Each structure stands twice: as structure tokens, then as C-alpha cells.
Amino acid sequence: MKITGIKYWQVDLPLREGRYSWSNGNFVEVFDSTVVAVETDAGITGYAECCPLGSAYLPAYALGVRSGLAELGPKVIGLDPRDLGTLNRHMDAVLRGHPYVKAPIDIACWDILGKATGLPVYKLLGGAAQDKIALYRAISQESPQAMAAKIAGYRREGYTKFQLKVGGNADTDILRIHETRAILDAGDILVADANTGWTRAEAARIAAAVANVDVYIEQPCMTYEECLSVRRRTVRPFVLDEVIGDIGGLMKALADDAMDIINLKISKVGGLTKARLMRDICVASGTPMTIEDTWGGDIVTATIAHLARSTPEEFCFSATDFNSYGTVTIAAGAPQRVDGFMTASDAPGLGITPHLEVLGQPAGVIQ
Numbered sequence: 001m002k003i004t005g006i007k008y009w010q011v012d013l014p015l016r017e018g019r020y021s022w023s024n025g026n027f028v029e030v031f032d033s034t035v036v037a038v039e040t041d042a043g044i045t046g047y048a049e050c051c052p053l054g055s056a057y058l059p060a061y062a063l064g065v066r067s068g069l070a071e072l073g074p075k076v077i078g079l080d081p082r083d084l085g086t087l088n089r090h091m092d093a094v095l096r097g098h099p100y101v102k103a104p105i106d107i108a109c110w111d112i113l114g115k116a117t118g119l120p121v122y123k124l125l126g127g128a129a130q131d132k133i134a135l136y137r138a139i140s141q142e143s144p145q146a147m148a149a150k151i152a153g154y155r156r157e158g159y160t161k162f163q164l165k166v167g168g169n170a171d172t173d174i175l176r177i178h179e180t181r182a183i184l185d186a187g188d189i190l191v192a193d194a195n196t197g198w199t200r201a202e203a204a205r206i207a208a209a210v211a212n213v214d215v216y217i218e219q220p221c222m223t224y225e226e227c228l229s230v231r232r233r234t235v236r237p238f239v240l241d242e243v244i245g246d247i248g249g250l251m252k253a254l255a256d257d258a259m260d261i262i263n264l265k266i267s268k269v270g271g272l273t274k275a276r277l278m279r280d281i282c283v284a285s286g287t288p289m290t291i292e293d294t295w296g297g298d299i300v301t302a303t304i305a306h307l308a309r310s311t312p313e314e315f316c317f318s319a320t321d322f323n324s325y326g327t328v329t330i331a332a333g334a335p336q337r338v339d340g341f342m343t344a345s346d347a348p349g350l351g352i353t354p355h356l357e358v359l360g361q362p363a364g365v366i367q
């Protein structure tokens, strides 16, 4: 089987809440997502989606996905999409860096492998390790009272895990953590994700102020070294996200005992092939994960579900149903949240069918 062409579409994903705000005044109102189709000479087409969280979150941005596909796409024509190791080594050889550009090609080829073998992707990633994937809800940065009210509402929808967007004014962030934890039950999970927004001094103050609060601290500062400094001063469980972008970063962080949990975003690390390796290293080293992506719609949500379903429950700290945050449905067959959980489809591949009428004309065609 050979890759014969790649098409990609731009699609806007407006938010139900209107705006998603995080550290340092960053926000997005309409996500710019890219849906990718990898076509083959066997008549099988694989699909994937890549949606950076704006341009200020990681070294990634929406136009970069499509520019990168125009650069990389012609260089994978003729490869066998089922040879995922070979495909990934080739992509790394012909385009240095840019893992988020490679991710949708890799993921679409997993979709092809599943369709070619008649198996759902989670079977190919290790098999069903859990059927119900616990989800967290991200709580956009607002006043402490507004964030507590949002949590109360999402709790009524079945979520029991919440990720607070902090990384703002330190005193307000302390209030955000106290006021939201106060409305939760003992078994509920609260993560305070600063998204690199605190200095070490701010993080040290906040960690001390919430030392006796049942909260996880995620990615307090910009650099790995700053986060490690804070990690060594806090008793709270500690999550790293933005600074863990590849296997080397994960290995170093494990050797340094730099975190208790990592946030594994599939496009951040280059796709399912690399995310699976990092997932397996995390399981082998006893490191739970939040399994998710930078953002997206139905196809990203399906991809998350397959990796999470093949991950043992005790190592799957949480996952995300991004398709419930937006107002636009871009594919049939995607996971639908029930009482704070989702699962991955048993249909071959990712189990999704894009709504081509929603996607419209392709933004790019490579043959």
C-alpha cells in the first residue's frame, strides 16, 4: 500500500462558552483547526486533526500546521502508511522539528492501519485496558467566584475532575484554588494549571498558601529548571506539561524526579507513534498521565480516546472531550461524554467519518 495524496481543510471551532482564557492574558474565541486526509492506492483514506491552542501556548500555530503540511506532505507520497516506524523516521529526517505538523500525518496513517486490518486503533496501541475514560473539564480563567460557579455547573453534568486555569495574579490565584476546592467533594480532583504563568517566587508563595489544600500544581513556570525548583519546595502533587515535549525530556524528568504526573498531548509530541512510546515509558515507570491534545474537535477527541482506552486506568489520570467545548460537529462516530466519561469506538481505525460538507473546499491538495 502506498500514500498517493494528502488533502487538508481549515475549519473554525467556536466555543460554547465564547472564550477560553489562560495565563498571562491569553485567550481564544474561535479555534482554527486543520483536518487532514491521507489517501492511498488501496482506496483507504485515513483522517486526523490538528488544532494548536492559539499561537502563544506552544511553538505551534494553526497556519503552521498547513504550511508544514505543504512542505512535508510531498515527501511522504509513496511511503507505506502501515509502516509507522519507517514513516516517522522519514518525517524526522526530511523535516527537522515541527512535531505538530507530523502528528496528523502519523495519526491518519494509524487510521489507515486500523481500516486495513479491520481493528480499532486502541487494539493496535495495546488493546483495551479500560472501557470508561475519566474526563476533566478545563475551567477558563475568570474571577474565583465565576470559576467556582462554572465548576458547580460542570459537576452537575457528571465531571469530577477539574483543571483551573490559574497563572494570573498570585493572590487571586490563591483565592481561585481555595474557593473552587471548597465546593468540591473529597473524591473530586482539582488541578491548578498555571501554564508557565508564575515566577518561582509567585509559585513558591502559592504552593505554600495551598500546602494543606487537596490540589495538584501543574506547570507553574516557563522553564524546566524553574519548575524543578518549585517541585522541590512543594508538598503538593506536581504535573509537568509544556516542558515535556519529547522522549528525551520525559527521560530527563523521570531521572530528576521532576513530577508525579505528565500531561501527554498527542500533537505536541508528534502523533500517536511517539505518544504511545511515551505512554508506555510512563506506565513502566509508574507515572500517570493526562492524555489529551492542545485542542481540537471530534477527530482529536477520538484520537485521545483510543490512546486513553489502551492505557491502564491507574495510569490514566484524566483525558479530555474537546468536542463538547465547541459548537461545530466535524465528524460522525466521535466519542460522546456520558457522566464525565467517554470511550473509544470499536469500529476499524479511529471510527470517525468526517462531515465533508462541513469542511467545504480543501485548503490544500498534495498529489
Ligand SMILES: [Mg+2]
Pocket (backbone or CB within 6 Å): 193, 195, 218, 219, 241, 242, 263
Ligand atoms: Mg496543562
